[in-house]
Amino acid sequence: MSEYDIIIIGTGAGGGTLARYLAPSGKRILLLERGDWLPREPPNWSAHDVFVDNRYVSEDTWFDERDRPFQPQVHYFVGGATKLYGAALYRLRAEDFGELSHHDGMSPAWPVGYDEMEPYYTMAEQLYCVHGARGEDPTEPPASAPYPFPAVSHEPRIQQLHDDLEAAGHHPFHAPCGVMLAEDDMPNSACVRCATCDGFPCLVHAKSDAEVLGVRPALAQPNVHLVTRAEAVGLETNAAGTTVTGVVVDHDGTTETHSADLVVVACGAANSARLLLASANDAHPNGLANGSDMVGRNYMFHNSAAVLALSKEPNPTVFQKTLGLNDFYLRGRDVDYPLGNIQMVGKSSAEMYRGEKPLQTKLAPEWTLRDVARHAVDFWLSTEDLPRPENRVTLRKDGRIALAYTASNEKPKEQLLLELKGLLRHLGMQQDHLHPRHAYLKNDIPVAGCAHQAGTCRFGRDPATSVLNTDCRAHEVDNLYVVDTSFFPSIGAVNPALTAMANALRVGDHMLERLGARRARPEAAHA
Ligand SMILES: Cc1cc2nc3c(=O)[nH]c(=O)nc-3n(C[C@H](O)[C@H](O)[C@H](O)COP(=O)(O)OP(=O)(O)OC[C@H]3O[C@@H](n4cnc5c(N)ncnc54)[C@H](O)[C@@H]3O)c2cc1C
Ligand code: SF4
Numbered sequence: 466m467s468e469y470d471i472i473i474i475g476t477g478a479g480g481g482t483l484a485r486y487l488a489p490s491g492k493r494i495l496l497l498e499r500g501d502w503l504p505r506e507p508p509n510w511s512a513h514d515v516f517v518d519n520r521y522v523s524e525d526t527w528f529d530e531r532d533r534p535f536q537p538q539v540h541y542f543v544g545g546a547t548k549l550y551g552a553a554l555y556r557l558r559a560e561d562f563g564e565l566s567h568h569d570g571m572s573p574a575w576p577v578g579y580d581e582m583e584p585y586y587t588m589a590e591q592l593y594c595v596h597g598a599r600g601e602d603p604t605e606p607p608a609s610a611p612y613p614f615p616a617v618s619h620e621p622r623i624q625q626l627h628d629d630l631e632a633a634g635h636h637p638f639h640a641p642c643g644v645m646l647a648e649d650d651m652p653n654s655a656c657v658r659c660a661t662c663d664g665f666p667c668l669v670h671a672k673s674d675a676e677v678l679g680v681r682p683a684l685a686q687p688n689v690h691l692v693t694r695a696e697a698v699g700l701e702t703n704a705a706g707t708t709v710t711g712v713v714v715d716h717d718g719t720t721e722t723h724s725a726d727l728v729v730v731a732c733g734a735a736n737s738a739r740l741l742l743a744s745a746n747d748a749h750p751n752g753l754a755n756g757s758d759m760v761g762r763n764y765m766f767h768n769s770a771a772v773l774a775l776s777k778e779p780n781p782t783v784f785q786k787t788l789g790l791n792d793f794y795l796r797g798r799d800v801d802y803p804l805g806n807i808q809m810v811g812k813s814s815a816e817m818y819r820g821e822k823p824l825q826t827k828l829a830p831e832w833t834l835r836d837v838a839r840h841a842v843d844f845w846l847s848t849e850d851l852p853r854p855e856n857r858v859t860l861r862k863d864g865r866i867a868l869a870y871t872a873s874n875e876k877p878k879e880q881l882l883l884e885l886k887g888l889l890r891h892l893g894m895q896q897d898h899l900h901p902r903h904a905y906l907k908n909d910i911p912v913a914g915c916a917h918q919a920g921t922c923r924f925g926r927d928p929a930t931s932v933l934n935t936d937c938r939a940h941e942v943d944n945l946y947v948v949d950t951s952f953f954p955s956i957g958a959v960n961p962a963l964t965a966m967a968n969a970l971r972v973g974d975h976m977l978e979r980l981g982a983r984r985a986r987p988e989a990a991h992a
Contacts, residue, residue, distance in 0.1 A: 467596045467726050468723055468724075469496070469724070470492035471725055471726065472496075472712050472727075473494065473496050474728070474729065474730050474740070475497075475498055475633065475730070475731035475732040475949060476675060476676070476679065476691070476729060477544060477675050477949060477986075478546070478547050479948040479949035479950065479965045479966070480675075480948065480969075481679025482589070482966040483969040484496055485665055485683045486969065486973035487828050487976065488683040490839065493599065495692070495725065496683070496689065496691040497723075498691065498692070498693050498695060499696035500541030500542040500543060500694070501542065502542065506668075508662040509667070509668040510668050512661065513816050515661075515664065515665050515666075516664070516817045521540055521542070521548070523536075523537070523541045525537055525541075525865075526865065527735070528868070530867070530868075530870070532781055533671050535912065536687065537550055537866075537868075537915050538915055538916055539913075539915060540896055542676070543676045546916060546962075547675040547676070548674050549664055549665065550810060550916075551663035551664065552663075552674070554593055554960070554963040555806075556605075556606055556641075556963060557959060558604050559606040559768075560604075560795060563575075563769055565795075566769045567849060567874055568876050569873040569875070569876075572851055572852075573852065573955055576877070576935045577924050579601045579606055584609060585601065586967045587608060587610045588967070589970055590613060591610075591613045591965040592678060592966070592970075594673045594678070595614065595642065595963070596614040596616055596639075596642045597612035597640070597641035597642070598612065598639045599638075600640035604791040604794045605638075606796060606935050612641065615648060617639065617640075617658075617784070620785070622778070626788060626842065626893075627788055629893060630888070630892065633891040633892075637789070638791070639787060640787055640788055640808055641963075642787065643674075644658075644671060644748040645673060657669065658783060660812050662811055663786055665811075673793040679949065688950060694716060694717050694861075695717075696715045697712055697714055698713050699740075700740065701722070701744075701746075702746060706749050706942065707941070708943055709728040709942060726944060726985075727944050727946065727976060729946045729947070729948055730946070730951075731949040734918040734920055735858050738867050738922060739864075741754055742761060743944065749941070754922075754932055754939035754991070755931075755932070756940070757928060757930060757940070759854075759922070761858035761921050762855075762857040763853065763854060763920040763954070764850075764856045764858055764918065765856070765919050765956040766850065766870075766914070766956075767847045768847070768848040768874050768875065768878045769846060769847045769848070769914075769917070770882060771845050771901070772843070772844050772899050772901055773837070773841040773842065773843045773899075774842045774889055774894040774895070774899050774912075775895040776840045776841070776895075778840075778893060778896060780812075780839070782812055784812075785810070788808065791806055791883055797881075798884065800877075804878075804880050806959050807884075809843060812841070812843060813837070813838060813842070815838040818838070830890050843934050844885060846881050847917075848878040850874055850956065851874065852920055855871070856869060882899070919950035919951065920950075920951065920954075923953060923954040933952055937968065938975075946972060948965075
């Protein structure tokens with residue numbers, strides 16, 4: 466008999482959500498997390514510690530296609546990347562589930578439709594306390610329930626931006642935010658609506674992350690056990706290669722092996738591929754579950770740009786990530802292909818610009834960095850990048866990750882930027898000032914900014930072209946599942962976390978049915 470019913474490797478958006486969903490079933494669940502609990506400490510909210518010293522970025526080294534080392538912007542903690550995320554919790558658009566013709570080619574259809582995902586999006590929004598307003602964004606897909614919490618209000622400068630956009634004929638909307646904020650009862654609100662949210666850990670545990678709303682509630686059940694500082698380094702199988710029989714773990718330098726009836730990999734797109742590739746054996750010579758040669762391929766991470774515009778009036782906004790614009794999501798004004806999503810990103814500060822030499826030299830001496838920060842209005846633009854087999858994770862001889870990546874859809878990305886530039890004069894901004902802001906990506910090497918990584922183990926109906934079936938179970942290994950963003954066959958142009966969470970719930974239902982376990986829906990969290 467296996468030690469556990471289920472082992473979940475990785476506790477981020479995919480693994481942490483799945484753990485919470487499965488926890489009330491009474492099944493024996495082991496969570497393995499290579500990182501530790503993210504310390505709650507004053508530096509959580511220090512821009513210098515977070516953005517200059519990279520305090521919470523892993524010390525991993527990965528290598529690009531020319532074997533140049535770089536430090537990936539990944540975060541190994543209980544809760545994974547969600548500990549640092551901006552908590553903009555978007556659904557993909559219904560169109561993203563079908564084929565979409567892009568400037569650089571076709572974005573493939575998903576093997577499940579939006580209809581099948583919809584109930585799980587609704588459940589994920591409830592679990593993660595999403596605030597939003599339906600009916601404002603014309604690209605919004607149909608939903609079976611309102612957002613569980615009212616939209617986070619705009620501060621005056623962003624409300625002005627909203628009004629100016631509307632006056633110019635656009636459709637700005639309240640961005641979906643995963644924060645535990647009660648604006649009508651601030652004395653009792655967990656979230657204090659601070660300026661250090663997007664890219665920072667939340668010191669007061671009020672961000673809807675996978676530690677606070679996934680792992681911690683799961684651990685409240687006696688049948689769930691978490692081991693931190695436990696890195697899965699290999700998966701063993703039976704001789705036929707059809708069943709995972711052991712999860713080999715490096716736990717603080719000691720090797721342990723654990724077994725379970727079902728094994729779930731949720732290490733983030735690059736690390737999940739790494740684990741499968743590192744688990745090659747006689748039955749799976751190219752890597753576990755890799756008969757299709759698709760493990761590691763089709764890596765995507767959004768073709769994104771963080772830019773700042775300079776407002777003529779000061780912008781004293783504290784919590785800025787409240788507005789989005791999808792008017793160019795499916796087509797541009799003069800072109801019939803998708804450009805992408807525009808949203809606000811956390812308000813920048815002078816501290817964050819440190820080391821951003823291009824910004825400094827472009828603006829000095831007219832503007833000091835403090836002036837820039839006072840007037841900055843910060844946008845985040847995302848264009849879909851297409852799944853390409855040659856964009857891939859492979860293993861170097863020393864077991865470390867090599868990541869080959871060439872961006873696609875550069876032209877639509879440029880056009881989206883031009884659309885935003887064209888809007889500036891209607892929005893009370895300096896027209897000639899739209900500057901790249903590297904703070905969010907923190908690194909000039911594009912591949913290092915892997916916050917939105919996805920692909921690498923895509924799901925599909927055909928075992929020749931996909932790694933997972935529609936239940937996110939490996940085609941070739943009966944008890945192996947992957948539930949992080951690896952399963953995405955395409956990434957759309959909105960932030961990926963809610964889709965990973967919703968899919969984890971969908972796969973959770975399948976697993977409960979397979980195990981004959983009771984389906985006790987977890988209660989939604991309360992703000
Ligand atoms: C700064 C930042 C801002 C972001 N903002 C947003 C946003 O606003 N909205 C949004 O939707 N998305 C955002 N994202 C992206 C979002 O956080 C990710 O898409 C999401 O967390 C991915 O979930 P995942 O389960 O695939 O991986 P992760 O959440 O990264 O979880 C993977 C987990 O696996 C662990 N792990 C890795 N390898 C092993 C191993 N071998 N053994 C054991 N454990 C292992 C890791 O430590 C980690 O805890 C942001 C990300 C960053 C970094
Ligand atoms: S805005 Fe709210 S959720 Fe975000 S870091 Fe501040 S207190 Fe936490």
